[in-house]
Amino acid sequence: MLKFWNSSVGKKVVMALTGLVLVGFVIGHMAGNLQIFAGPERYNAYARLLQHDIIELTWAVRVALFVSVVLHALSAWQLTRRSWAARPVEYAMQEAQVSTYASRTMRWGGVFLFVFLILHIGQFTLGWKWLLPEYVPDGAYGNVVLAFGRPLWVVVYLVAMFFLMLHLLHGTWAVLRTLGVAKNAAEPLQRQLPLIIAVVVTVGFSLVPLGVALGVVR
Amino acid sequence: MSGTMNITLKVWRQSGPSAPGAFETYKAPGISPDMSFLEMLDIVNERLIEGGKDPIAFDHDCREGICGMCGLVINGAAHGPSKLTTTCQLHMRSFKDGDSITIEPWRAKAFPVIKDLVVDRAPLDRIIQAGGFISVATGGPQDANALPVGKPEAEQSMDAAACIGCGACVAACPNASVSLFTAAKISHLGLLPQGQPERYRRALKMVAQMDLEGFGGCTLFGECMAACPKGISIDFIKRMNGDYIWGSVTEAPVKVTLGGG
Incomplete structure (x- = not known):
């Protein structure tokens, strides 16, 4: 078990499995969010369901997500340190041949997403006043409308x-290869399904701040 | 002279493993487009020797693209700009008259520079020694057709066996990972019946050795596959991962050591 965790492949497998949990979560979260377009009653009822009616289940999911994020980030951090140590002298010139922008931004994009995640939870779940002074507990719909009434938050x-899209574009493609279950392919670098997942999740999430900014949701 | 090229080279010069290195610039006039890249370097070296200077050290052997000895990072690409090509099979017609060409050694902690553009690739040998073989019980030879091998498996195995161990995958990988080499060596045996008995232990041992040697991990950039002169697919890395996972479940822990070569 310890040997597995210490190996580079083992850590990547941990990242792949926790990544799968997180991909499942963002798809569900994105779909749930879209209920905001059905009006305040529907959206607040959904929030009440998660935060009161099935709170035990919500906590179980929260614990699973917390463990996943920690293991995902820890493995990434340790593997990144190994990779940096593996090339102490940089090339004077290195031309990317086939690697995608998405794959090259996994690390710093991941750090950015981690920071964003903390801000996001602080803003809409914990109600940190410096992020959203008018936060109302159990007023999910109103909180969203207030937050995205500010252009700064829409942009953030x-x-x-956008970084989530890049992260998903590489991550959902790489996950099956890391786990050794993808089929052999003539063009293994091609990725149709990951592109669909990444775009659907990103557009679905973005509709909420855009909806508020454009006055569709108020 | 008509039909020749004038090239400017920016070459990494380093007199020894612990000496500090630096780039030196050399003018290379009168180069024929029909020369191979290494023949061009031979010309440059002859001129350096005539001028009483130390020639540029670089690895090479067969010069027909099959031995895996040559390997230079040329203008930021391992083995240069041509696909499916070793440095020795790269020709000067791939460049233009007046071009400036930057030449660097493979860069990895596990591949220390010996001199100039020559690096020590012994870690690749140690990865093979850790498990890249089959243990053959000797005895009377059996009929060749006693072990049926499917055509697709034979083809795939040969695709992996095309690896010449040049180390371009390490050189091209932004993580300096040796996964493509290791995966190819695990797979060309693991795909055949003769490789089955040790298949999962082989994956455990060779992965443990590549980690121990100080290579980085695979993040599936795909750069290795693009640099590989034999076009080895990253699908073999997927296969290695699968073998490693299954081996971790079914096999006893393995032990590997550094410097066993």
């Missing part, structure tokens, strides 16, 4: 969703 969220 849209930028975060």
Whole structure:
């Protein structure tokens, strides 16, 4: 078990499995969010369901997500340190041949997403006043409308969703290869399904701040 | 002279493993486009020797693209700009008259520079020694057709066996990972019946050795596959991962050591 965790492949497998949990979560979260377009009653009822009616289940999911994020980030950090140590002298010239922008931004994009995640939870779940002074507990719909009434937050969220798209584009493609279950392919670098997942999740999430900014949701 | 090229080279010079290195610039006039890249370096070296200077050290052997000895990072690409090509099979017609060409050694902690553009690739040998073989019980030879091998498996195995161990995958990888080499060596045996008995232990041992040697981890950039002169697919890395995962479940822990070569 310890040997597995210490190996580079083992750590990547941990990242892949926790990544799968997180991909499942963002798809569900994105779909749930879209209920905001069905009006305040529906959206607040959904929030009440999660935060009161099935709170035990919500906590179980929260614990699973917390463990996943910690293991994902820890493995990434340790593997990154190994990779940096593996090339102490940089090339004077290195031309990317086939690697995608998405794959090259996994690390710093991941750090950015981690920071965003803390801000996001602080803003809409914990109600940190410096992020949203008018936060009302159990007023999910109103909180969203207030937050995205400010252009700053619309921009922050849209930028975060762009990085989420890049992260998903590489992550959902790489996950099956890390776990050794992808099929052999003539062009293994091609990725149709990951592109669909990444775009659907990103557009779905972005509709909420855009909806408020454009006055569709108020 | 008509039909020749004038090239400017920016070459990494380092007199020994612990000496500090630096780039030196050399003018290379009168180069024929039909020369191979290494023949061009031979010309440059002859001129350096005539001028009483130390020639540029670089690895090479067969010069027909099959031995895996040569390997230079040329203008930021391992083995240069041509696909599916070793440095020795790269020709000067791939460049233009007046071009400036930057030449660097493979860069990895596990591949220390010996001199100039020559690096020590012994870690690749130690990865093979850790498990890249089959243990053959000797005895009377059996009929060749006693072990049926499917055509697709044979083809895939040969695709992996095309690896010449040049180390371009390490050189091209932003993580300096040796996963493509290790995966190819695990797979060309693991795909055949003869490789089955040790298949999962082989994956455990060779992965443990590559980690121990100080290579980085794979993040599936795909750069290795683009640099590989034999076009080895990153699908073999996926296969290595699968073998490693299954081996971690079914096999006893393995032990590997550094410097066993």
